[in-house]
Amino acid sequence: MNQSPFIGPDGEPKLVECAVLFFDLLGVSAMAQGSQAEGELSRFNQNIRDAFPYPIGAAAAMEGGSSAYPATVFSDSVVVAVPIPAELPAALAIFQIALEVAKLQTELATRDYFARGAITLGRIHFYDGLLFGPALVEAVALEASVATDPRIVLSPLAAAELVKARKRGDPKENLYAGAPVLIDEDGVLFVDYLAGAFQADPGIDLPGKLRLHREVVVGQLERQATSFPRWSKHRWVAEYHNATCHTYRKLLRDHGGFEAFLIDSIHTTRKFEPL
Amino acid sequence: MPIDTKTLGTKTPKALDGRSYPSYLRVFERFDQELLPRVQALEDPTLNMLAVEASDPKMRSVVSPWLASAEWRGLVDRVEAEEMVGKRRYRLTDLGLEKLNNP
Numbered sequence: 001m002n003q004s005p006f007i008g009p010d011g012e013p014k015l016v017e018c019a020v021l022f023f024d025l026l027g028v029s030a031m032a033q034g035s036q037a038e039g040e041l042s043r044f045n046q047n048i049r050d051a052f053p054y055p056i057g058a059a060a061a062m063e064g065g066s067s068a069y070p071a072t073v074f075s076d077s078v079v080v081a082v083p084i085p086a087e088l089p090a091a092l093a094i095f096q097i098a099l100e101v102a103k104l105q106t107e108l109a110t111r112d113y114f115a116r117g118a119i120t121l122g123r124i125h126f127y128d129g130l131l132f133g134p135a136l137v138e139a140v141a142l143e144a145s146v147a148t149d150p151r152i153v154l155s156p157l158a159a160a161e162l163v164k165a166r167k168r169g170d171p172k173e174n175l176y177a178g179a180p181v182l183i184d185e186d187g188v189l190f191v192d193y194l195a196g197a198f199q200a201d202p203g204i205d206l207p208g209k210l211r212l213h214r215e216v217v218v219g220q221l222e223r224q225a226t227s228f229p230r231w232s233k234h235r236w237v238a239e240y241h242n243a244t245c246h247t248y249r250k251l252l253r254d255h256g257g258f259e260a261f262l263i264d265s266i267h268t269t270r271k272f273e274p275l
Numbered sequence: 276m277p278i279d280t281k282t283l284g285t286k287t288p289k290a291l292d293g294r295s296y297p298s299y300l301r302v303f304e305r306f307d308q309e310l311l312p313r314v315q316a317l318e319d320p321t322l323n324m325l326a327v328e329a330s331d332p333k334m335r336s337v338v339s340p341w342l343a344s345a346e347w348r349g350l351v352d353r354v355e356a357e358e359m360v361g362k363r364r365y366r367l368t369d370l371g372l373e374k375l376n377n378p
Contacts, residue, residue, distance in 0.1 A: 050359035053339070054323050068326030068335055085332045096336045099343070103360045178299025199297045200343040202290045203277040203356060251293050 005083045006070075006127040015123035015133050018081040019093035021101055022139035023117025023152055025108065026233060028076035044113075048073060051107035053100050054080070070126040078117075079136065081126045090121055091165035094158050098179045101152055102196020106204075109193065110212040112220070114150035114237060118142035119191070121157045149236035151190040154181060159189045162275065182272040189275065194244045207255040210245060214263055217241055221265060238263040239270035283349040283370060290347075300344040303337055310341050311350065311367065311375045319354050319364040350374055 005016050031040035055067045071080040082093045097119055105115050120142065122135030138155060147153045154162070162179055180196030181189045194213065198206055217237050224230040242262050249258035282289045288296045310325065317324055322339055329335040342365065345351045350371035354364040367375065 047359075050362050052361045054326075054361075068323055068329075068338075082336065083332060088333050088336060092333070092336050096339055100339050107359050178297060198294060200300075200340070202288075202294070202296075202343075202347045203353060206292055206294065 004127055006125050013125050013127060013130070013132075015125050016081075017084045017122070018124050018126075018135060019084060019090065019097050019158070020082075020120045020122065020124055020135040020139050021078070021080040021097050021117065021152070022120075022136060022143055023078050023101075023115040024076045024143065025078070026076075026114045026116060026150055028113070032075065047108065047111050047113065048078075051104050051111075053104065072131070078115075079126075079131060079139075081124050081135075084121075089165065090158075090161045094119060094121070094154070094161055095179045098154075098181060098191050099196055099200050102180045102191055102193040103201060105152065105191065105193035106197035106209060106213075109150075109237075110209055110216060112216045114220075114233070115152060116143060116147045116150045116233075117152045118147060118155060119152060119158050120155040121161060146188060147190075148233075150233055151184070151236070151240075152193075154189040154191075162189075166275075179275070181275050183275065184272060185270055192244075192272075194241075195247065198248070206248065206251060207261070210241075210248075210252075210261045213241055214261055218263055218265060221263070235266060235268075236270075238266055239268045240272065242268045243270065243272050278347065278349050280349070288347050288349065296344075296347040300340060300347065303341040303344040304348070306334070306337055306341045307345070307350070307374060308378050309334065310338065310345070311371055314345075314351055314365055314371070315367055315375065319366050321362070321364055322360075325365075345371070 006014055008014050028044065031037065031044065034040065052071070054069050054071050069080055069082055082097055084090055084093045108115060118139040120135045120139040122133070122138060124131065124133035124135045142153055142155055162181065180192040180199060182192040183189055197204055197209070217234055220234040221231060221238060224234060245252065245258045245261045252258040252261055277290050279289045279291050313325055313328055314320060317328065322342060326335050326338040329338060342351065349368055351365045352368045354366055
């Protein structure tokens, strides 16, 4: 008997209500085309598999019962779907994905892979190598037209579910307001990946991660200095990095002060607000 | 263990660097009695192994935040501290075993 939620009782393909995560990794396409492609593949293969919470190629693995969720990587693009049964609050699935992707993004960003994408709520079919459905179409469109910078944004519906959960007043629902998301200056919600990792991972080396993050962003700003479109994406990360240093300034006091962690090679002024 | 052992058993455990247990993870503590036995039975499971075992989709969705909550409270610990997220394996600590045996 097939246990996949994406297949009906008679073997017919189904669209299933899911929280969908889609993102691409900046610079991976260029790495795949460069003269160092094999070396880049080796580095990418190890990092993405070690950082990803579920097995890559997990659509097949889920169908075989060895992965919790279907997930796939195609060149520089990653798709994960978390089915939402009727009894499961959609906000829980959003919360879960935001927390997991925060840790994943932090691992990848500190290894010089910056993610840009979206989390959506809606229907998708994800089975036997076939991905189809409006939630994926929306996520891809948001990645291209709204995310713009290396951030994973929440669709309007996904954002509304989090806000609704907070307003319900039930203590169980209140926790969703703790999801690691921030509001950017354009009003768009995005995953606050460094804070998510710092909150959900007690074992993380906070100053060490911030130092690494600083190092890779400064390196990108230097390398992309003659390409404004690429440089500006990393400028956004620098803005986010500096805002995060400010948020954690008390914890950084014993490590030379938060000023020592700032990216000071450019002027940053952007403000990010909590949900 | 990255947690200040003096704060274990309190409502707000603290990491050695001063970070506090996020209050929004408290709601997941009610899954201890369902998930602690699974950590023990699976012998050093990864997040994915624990989630696969959860046939109830709701339980599957709480595995990840519950693991974070359990780690903050010193109930589980990593087998290898330096592993990246996808490779991390978890095991019960003495405190986790105590909680399992004396809920």
